[in-house]
Amino acid sequence: MKVHWIVLLIVIGAALFAPAVSAKIIEEKDGYVITTTNDTLRLPDMSRMSSSTITQGQTDLYNTYVPSGKTAFSPYLYWGTPSNSLSLTIRAPDSLMGPYYDSTDGVVDGSISLRISRAGGLAQGTWKSYVYGYQVTGSQSYTYSVTAS
Numbered sequence: 001m002k003v004h005w006i007v008l009l010i011v012i013g014a015a016l017f018a019p020a021v022s023a024k025i026i027e028e029k030d031g032y033v034i035t036t037t038n039d040t041l042r043l044p045d046m047s048r049m050s051s052s053t054i055t056q057g058q059t060d061l062y063n064t065y066v067p068s069g070k071t072a073f074s075p076y077l078y079w080g081t082p083s084n085s086l087s088l089t090i091r092a093p094d095s096l097m098g099p100y101y102d103s104t105d106g107v108v109d110g111s112i113s114l115r116i117s118r119a120g121g122l123a124q125g126t127w128k129s130y131v132y133g134y135q136v137t138g139s140q141s142y143t144y145s146v147t148a149s
Contacts, residue, residue: 023035023036023115024036024105024106026100026104026105026114027097029095029097030092030094030095031118031119031120032092032095032097032116032117032118033116033117033118034097034100034114034115034116035114035115035117036104036105036106036113036114036115037074037113037114037115038105038113049143049144049145050062050143050145051141051142051143051144052131052141052142052144053140053141053142054131054132054133054136054139054140054142055133055136055138055139055140056133056135056136056137057132058132058133058136059130059131059132060130060131060132061128061129061130061131062128062129062131062144062146063126063127063128063129064126064127064129064146064148065125065126065127066122066123066124066125066126066127066148067124067148068121068124069121070121070122070148070149071117071118071119071121071122071149072116072117072122072148072149073092073115073116073117073122073127073146073147073148074113074114074115074116074146074147074148074149075088075090075113075114075116075129075144075145075146076112076113076114076144076145076146077111077112077113077131077143077144078110078111078142078143078144079110079111079140079141079142079143080109080110080111081110081140082102082108082109082110083137084110084133084135084136084137084140085101085102085134085135085136086101086102086112086131086132086134086136086140086142087099087100087101087112087131087132087134088100088114088129088130088131088132089129089130089132090114090116090127090128090129090130091127091128091129091130092116092122092123092125092127093123093124093125093126093127094123095123097116098130099130099132099134100112100114101134122148127146127148129144129146131144
């Protein structure tokens with residue numbers, strides 16, 4: 001019986017330390033490394049979450065000020081209806097990244113979750129996030145949040 005408990009503890013320990021899905025590099029540009037993440041909305045992000053609706057061909061703009069010393073910019077766009085398609089483009093003060101689509105991470109699930117990092121630090125200033133109604137029937141509700149760390 002003790003052997004079963006030991007095996008169970010080893011399996012649980014391995015599951016806690018192994019990432020569920022590894023990040024995939026989707027682009028490297030101007031010193032930035034853009035990877036997919038499996039992050040979903042985290043509780044601290046709720047204060048920075050924006051909710052809106054979008055229609056076909058419409059673009060919504062979000063501005064985020066990034067202070068010096070930050071090395072990662074993590075946008076999360078969720079609409080949950082894979083039959084509608086939104087895209088996300090990020091304009092840093094020194095670079096343009098995207099557009100990125102639902103399929104960017106290899107899974108069509110009505111969300112885009114990215115991590116944009118640069119070892120030497122992100123460009124300080126206002127980062128612009130463009131949410132675009134790429135293929136939308138009627139109107140689509142969505143939430144958007146971003147963190148800089």
